[in-house]
Amino acid sequence: MNLELTDEQQALREAATGALSRVADYEVLRDALEGAARPENWGLVAEQGWAGLLVSEANGGAELSLFDAMLLLIEAGKLLVSHELLGHLPATTLLDAASYPGTADYAEGTKRAAFLAARPPGDVETAWTVEARSGSARAAAPTLNADGTVSGEVAWVVDAPGADLLVGVAVDGSGTAKTVAIETGASGVSIEGPVLRYDSSRLLGNVSLSNAPATVLEGADPARAWYVAQALLAAESYGAVETALTVSVEYAKERYTFGRPIGSYQAMKHGLVEILRQRENAYAVMLYAGWSYEDKPEEFALAASAARTAAGHALDYAARQQIATHGGIGATWEHDAPLFFRRSQLSRRLLGGIGDSTDRVAGELLAA
Template identity: 50%
Template sequence: MNFELSDEQVMLRDAAAAQLSRRDGVGAARAARDGAALPDLWPLAREAGWPGMLVPEAWGGADLQLFDAMLVLQQCGRRLDGAGLIGHLCATQLLGRAARRGDAAAVALLPELATGTRRAALLAALPPADGEGWTVDAPGTGARRIAAPRLETAGGMARVTGVAGYQPDAAGADPLVVVAVDRDGRPRAVLVTADAAGLAVEPQVRGDASRPLGAARLEATPGELLDAGGDDLTEAWFSAQALLAADALGICEASAEMGVAYAKERHAFGRPIGSYQAVKHQLVEVLRHTERARNLCYYAGYAAEHARDELPLAASCARLAAEDGADLATRTCIAVHGGIGATWEHAAPYYWRRAQLSRLLLGGAAGAADRVATEMIARARARGGGS
């Protein structure tokens, strides 16, 4: 199994880095902390062709794999950019599955989404584990999960009622792909336009202003059922986990590079501080966490294409390792810089903030750890025949 990037993947990664270097992500985050609006990065994403990465060629997309999208998200994390991609990519992946089955709504919509003329977002729900139902994050400040929106169908009309908080890229998206549960407990994908009656989407900012989030409230909101079932919705959830892991890997890399560069140029007692074991050992530990996260992210990308049954475990492992790595890397970066690293004039606190919020989104690192534990226990029981 060779995880070396192909020439095309290297070109995609480098092109993404060059495209994102045209703006100052840290400067935008600093301005947003002071109340300014984040710059609209969607035109930049459209120029690069990113909206159509996961859209099948038949509907104008590039028909790339999840791992290719992860390479772009890795660069977004390195530069504190959001670009609206996580929500859009997961929605287009799901719509692509429906379009291949002949779903008329998905077929009609995908060409616009592929070019970025319209930006979609997925209101993701956590698949059940240990007998629980599908759940979403509550929109309030308390860290809790609630039941996914409910689906009612009557007279051929689908209506959705419920709330979902802290959804990446939901604010300003049109349409939304909502994960809702019908009366029999089955998850369904519902296509909802931004102007639908009973729908309200409010922007949310919690700690980190660099990542666009939204809270959606639906009250008997009409929508169109898509030809996508539980397996498709599960895949979309774990694709989002893999994309968030790639973003966190970018945070690891950027923070490690900042810390190493400063340790080389800052002198104390006539020597670079990086020559002291107390500093170098911390940075080596960051490197170890970063490489572990990279390996697991690469395997998650591989599993999405070649071993889909492995995607839930692979994406959860990648998410857990990358979020833990980003937490350690950003804290270490601040510590290595000393006093200046804790000031708003420096970039380090903004990476730390992004890492802290990332750890909480879409189930968070704790949810990924629970999923890994559940999968491993289930496999051990299956091998041993235990209960």
């Protein structure tokens, strides 16, 4: 396992930083929370060729590694940029695995897919489940009817509004999970959204399916796509941690109280060092997740879940410490810290939440 980035990965990261910085704007995010239009950056994604990062060259994609995609999400997380890749990239791995007709359109970005994320069975919950609209209990995954249509509801679907295709799990009459693709313009498909919750950079929608025509994707592993989404969300969270740490350290050096920079006080040092410790821990398990995706797939579920847990906790702590470091102004709209706090609180709840990923790690380790 090589811990150093290749020249190509360095170039990808630098190009992503340059492109994303052109559209990053915290004021736009603030305005969206007040009712203005949320930022739309899919045109940039298509222009940069990011839509096909995880699609094979045979199907029109770039055929890069999962870790390459994670590097891109790190840069997006640093700037809180809206990008619609968290829903699109896991979906395209399923389209690519099944050689779905028209996959090249999704790889090129002329069309956009969204992942109907369903949590695979585990040691606690033995059924496929999806997000419910409310409450702590998860809902049953959609049903694949005998006539090939799909019925059910999936709430809080990342990047569903505006998508051309929904890709996810439907359980047939025998209880077997099937990967299905459903065109959003088909009969029986309803998407409520965009739904705003906490973070205005995040595109969410509630999907309802009533006898919606679907295509079964043979050869596609929906559990693998679930963990791809976990790894990507971990990477995006890690990027936000980096910014929170950088901004907090710089402020601690220049803000003086009682004639000393606040960073010289032990309590402040401990808080900032704890962000650093959690950031480094998250990066280590992210490397593990990116490596295991191709080189040791039997460990990918554990690695991706561990990365999601570590990065989620790191961002939650970093966002809170960023506010504490900046004092009173850190909790007001005069500063960007509340935007990072909002990102942390929504991210830690999406895709089963970090509680679920922690349970998954515990289950994997106990089973071993």
